[in-house]
Amino acid sequence: MSELPDTAATRPSPDMGVLLIGIGLIAVAAVILWDASQMTMAPLYAKIGPKVAPNAIAGGLVLFGILTLLGAFRGWFPARDADDWAGAAWVAGGLSFTIAAVGLDIGFIPGMAVLFAFTARAMGRRALLVDLVIGVVIALAVYLLFTKLLSLSLPRGPLERLL
Amino acid sequence: MFETFAALGNGFALALQPDKLLFALVGVFLGTAVGVLPGIGPALTVALLLPITFKLDPTGSLIMFAGIYYGGMYGGSTTAILINTPGESASMATALEGNKMAKAGRGGPALATAAIGSFVAGLIATIGLAFLAPSLVELAISFTAADYFALMVLAFVTVSATFGASPLRGLTSLFIGLSLGIIGIDKLTGQQRLVFGIPDLSDGVEVTTLAVALFAVGEALFVASRHKAVTEKIEAVRGSLWMTKEDWKRSWKPWLRGALLGFPIGALPAGGAEIPTFLSYSLEKRLCKKPDEFGNGAIEGVAGPEAANNASAAGTLVPLLTLGLPTSATAAIMLAGFQQYGLNPGPLLFAEKPDLVWGLIASLFIANAMLLVLNLPLVGLWVRLLTIPQPWLYGGIMVFATMGTIAAKPSVVELGMLLVFGGMGFLMRRFDYPIAPVVIGLILGPLAETQLRRALTISLGDLSVLVKSPISIGLYVVAAIALLAPFVLTRLRDLGADED
Structure with a gap:
């Protein structure tokens, strides 16, 4: 969280680095969902099989990805100094x-x-x-x-x- | 009670064998030597030294591990006192007063109170572990798969969301770890997940590779990009190493209070030693008869937090050994160490391999005593290790990090993961994401999945089984509180700030 939340909230341009993280999280979720959709298995495992955890985790990643995107516009992330x-x-x-x-x-x-x-x-x-x-x-x-x-x-x- | 003594006695009989003593000694020595290097905390120390134990028998290797763990912790506090660069957040409180003491020429007593305080606290906490473990094991036997799953959900929440700077970033870290945990062959069905046709990936991601990449490679990339090649000032240890009578008088109560704070907090699945160390610091500050000394090198401010730090480290072994639940990055890597021998910590391990478990607990006592004897006389050696120039230090860290991975699995894919996860560790540092939840998610995720599917298989897919037992319901309630607590606390703090 930045030191001056009020001015940060009205900052016109989004934090590009954070924006990319948000997009990256959603992209990873998409890969996990695609991978889970490729699995073929006996109907016995339909409800409790190896797809359940990937789908749930991908759901979490999408949620946090969206919140991160929101954070990029709202200035939720600490400021960073330049890199070498x-x-x-x-x-x-x-x-x-x-x-x-x-x-x-x-x-x-x-x-x-x-x-x-x-x-x-x-x-x-x-x-x-x-x-x-x-x-x-x-x-x-x-x-x-x-x-x-x-x-x-x-x-x-x-x-x-x-x- | 009597059984505990008998079991512990057997443990000592095993741990006092000459070759086991040697393992403990080597572990303590190596752990301190690596832990003392600036920027290397106990988690990385354990991860870097894991390959050395590959060729040993399980008991010997776990005993060496116990030594490495305690040695790494001790090394970290030496660094914090002498150069004010805490290798981990749990040593931050120690650095506050300890470095001031060293600057004032009282580095010797600071190191001594840290060492003796660690010993006292370690002793109390290990006794706590020895006596708490059997009753927890008995409780854990009555746990159903659904209860275990609820317990793991609680651990996920507390290690990622409750105590970090940002619940969003903590939970994101956790889910990255959980995602990495999916990679590989599903144990129950043989289904390949996220393998993408790469054979090396079907074994999954090694915990040590991930930990070394995040902690060592990520740190090296981060430091290089910051370009803070400023040499830290090392305070020479001047004057007497010994504590005066007054130092003793001012230290013994903080040691005990620190131990009593640290052990229960470490033993709860709450994760992290930062909380008890800072609690201890502020408690000592309030109780100190000379409060103006705080901030200028008060010995209570070293004695208390150091004791709390060590006691909570021993405390994290309680859930690890009795429930198989790692609540810190170090514990996660230790769990990986167990798994490398096909051992699964938990109630069954106490029943099946009592020698190993009690030998390990006994060697914690032994390692603790060795540290006390070894470290103060060797302080000159540790100080010399601190003088290694930063470029060579990081060069050496990179060499050891890579070597460990090569020794475990000499494949290009494995080393590629080291580079990729190293880059991830760099970004996480840059954007202030916590690292421990990734490591815990990777190792605990698959275990949680197994319990969940076991529960659902028994109930034929009926989800209500998850909230059937009072234990599960209680654990979910605590998890919900732990998830909401940071938001409520921030709101309260904001309200308080508005009133000012």
Whole structure:
């Protein structure tokens, strides 16, 4: 709730971010309802089957979605300050690389080293190479600890096959 | 009564075995080390360390868990006192006075009263747990499926709507969690739901993946986007670590009062330790003989809330163990830890695996005692952990978060969920949505659905079965009150404000 509800209520333009959340909630509800409608089952389960919960939950999402849309026009949500999208993008980029490293057999250690260095970059460090080296050391230690000591299997790439 | 002592004795016999003691020690140590890192609360500590317990036997792993839980809580209060960055809202009250004490060179006594207060409160609350659990179990055995469903509805309402900043946002969070809970194969009919032909999704969403994504990845994205790369000032622990005679005199009553406030509130399906900590804070402020010291580092303001925090954490184990009902994010993750071994907390677990349950309760006592012995001498080590620069700290958090997911399930889909739910956690922080209801909705939703369908199957689809027993009706009435309470309170506050 904003600090000045009276002026916020008369604010001419809706809160676009909140508006999108409301639309998103209703869209998710639509997907759940569609998915439930695709289920075919014996009439025995018609009243108490696997469709009941999805339909009820979708109903709740529609209700809260509508209330959120209302909130976007009425200024029910707290004000937000501007974002630094670059920082968030570094973190997301690092994690995306890790996903690629697992999917494309680049290996655990490179994936983790890049994730570490990119996250540090996101938080304001300006020494990507040094952080990459630190990342490799950490990832190597973790890899050896997990695979040798706890005998968990981690994804292996060319580098890990040498160990 | 006598049976409780006998059961607890057996529990101690199990928990005092050398290898179990080692598990408890490792858990306490790791829990404190991770919990002390700024921005990591107990829920994330437990989620991050869950993969380490994968290869242990259930008893050993749950004992380690108990240690991690208590250690994580203790670590959080150290952070709150020394750098005024509470890792979770339950440590906020501690930070208010504790950080002032540290600034005034009384960091040692602040840490000591927090540690001893946590110990005393943990002790009282664990005794409460041990003696309350058997009678609750007996009550729970008489619960029908419809009663269980009503109980879960009540828990849903209280964790999402009653105590948050906004009931709309809390309930929206809960329903997002419930939606995620649908994903996977329906246990009763084998029907695939929201799987979209992706095989990895048919097992459903892992609670740990969701929790780590929301708490760790979401937090990292949020901090990076805020760009508040300001280094927090760490107060050095100067002077004596020991409490003076006066400190003791001023601390012991707040400890007891905090424990008595925290345990019942934690044990009710009310969720969250914030309420008892703030209640304790304002109570101590009112009772304090030197009220002007409040705001400038009054030791009562650390002793009371810390005791309340720990007692309520032990309190949340009451509904978790006896009813299988998680009422906090941490409890939800612990429930996931149980489920990973095919164990379902609830009355049946007490009957089927008494060794495990009572061993766990006994190891809570042991973990509590270990923390007291371990933490004050090691405070120098914890302070050094606090000095890790923020970029490396978050780099490390991301590495551990991702590694845990990879160790559990090395699939691109699982890691993709980490990224997607991380983005969701970021948005939720940005728009001020509470996170715990999502985690609780994910794990409790399917359980509630099972109870609902069980009740309706017995009644052949007749909905009136849901309100047939007095227990159900009572629970729905309380749930309705809990849902309406925030609106009434706001209205009353507005009226009061108008009169001023």
